[in-house]
Amino acid sequence: MARIMILGGGSGGLVVANKLARGLRGTFHEILLVDRSPYHYFMPSFPWVALGFKEPEQVRRPLKNLEKKGVRVLQGEVREIRIPEKRVRVNGEDLSYDLLVVSLGAEVKPDLMPGFEAAYHPWTIEGALRMREAIRRFEGGRIVIGVSGPYYRCPPAPYEIAGQLDFALRARRLRDKSEIVLAHPHPQPLSAMGPAISGVITEILAAKGVRFEGNFHARAIDPERRLLLGQDGRERSPSIC
Numbered sequence: 001m002a003r004i005m006i007l008g009g010g011s012g013g014l015v016v017a018n019k020l021a022r023g024l025r026g027t028f029h030e031i032l033l034v035d036r037s038p039y040h041y042f043m044p045s046f047p048w049v050a051l052g053f054k055e056p057e058q059v060r061r062p063l064k065n066l067e068k069k070g071v072r073v074l075q076g077e078v079r080e081i082r083i084p085e086k087r088v089r090v091n092g093e094d095l096s097y098d099l100l101v102v103s104l105g106a107e108v109k110p111d112l113m114p115g116f117e118a119a120y121h122p123w124t125i126e127g128a129l130r131m132r133e134a135i136r137r138f139e140g141g142r143i144v145i146g147v148s149g150p151y152y153r154c155p156p157a158p159y160e161i162a163g164q165l166d167f168a169l170r171a172r173r174l175r176d177k178s179e180i181v182l183a184h185p186h187p188q189p190l191s192a193m194g195p196a197i198s199g200v201i202t203e204i205l206a207a208k209g210v211r212f213e214g215n216f217h218a219r220a221i222d223p224e225r226r227l228l229l230g231q232d233g234r235e236r237s238p239s240i241c
């Protein structure tokens with residue numbers, strides 16, 4: 001029996017597991033999915049959790065549900081991949097495979113941005129819940145949505161968050177007391193997707209009163225002065241970053 005091992009229970013790993021389960025049904029294959037979490041989290045919904053539109057249990061499903069489809073699920077931490085030997089070390093144990101699918105995703109790296117611990121983000125479920133509490137405490141002021149670099153998980157995410165913040169603050173009658181600034185390393189909103197899409201997003205941001213500040217390359221956060229610092233010397237003072 002051939003073993004197909006899938007590392008990662010995010011969207012990529014889940015799609016692969018489901019497709020293989022359907023395509024290999026009735027054959028002599030073992031499909032093994034490894035993830036350190038017992039849940040699959042639908043990460044595109046994390047901003048909804050951060051804004052209070054959804055609860056964590058609404059954006060997750062037990063990975064064990066895959067076992068009904070013939071996929072074995074192992075909860076564990078992947079510590080080493082040895083390609084020549086076709087082995088993966090999980091929970092201190094070496095597991096062999098015949099075919100390997102790596103879909104471990106990206107991780108938040110706070111150490112790459114000095115002062116990052118003072119900011120809020122929706123890139124993890126824990127981060128989304130922490131951001132939710134900060135927004136609940138917010139009573140007015142400036143919110144700076146800072147993008148740490150030109151490459152990140154979801155290009156539209158900062159714009160989605162800006163729109164959701166606008167909606168949430170209007171619902172709480174705080175929009176007139178608030179300013180939303182989106183500081184981004186790109187020169188124009190979603191400029192990498194072409195002028196047509198960039199133009200549409202620019203109009204949407206303007207209609208929502210969100211100020212876009214392009215070519216802003218963030219280098220650090222100053223927690224004491226509550227400043228987002230740019231590489232060119234620009235400083236932006238947020239209430240939430």
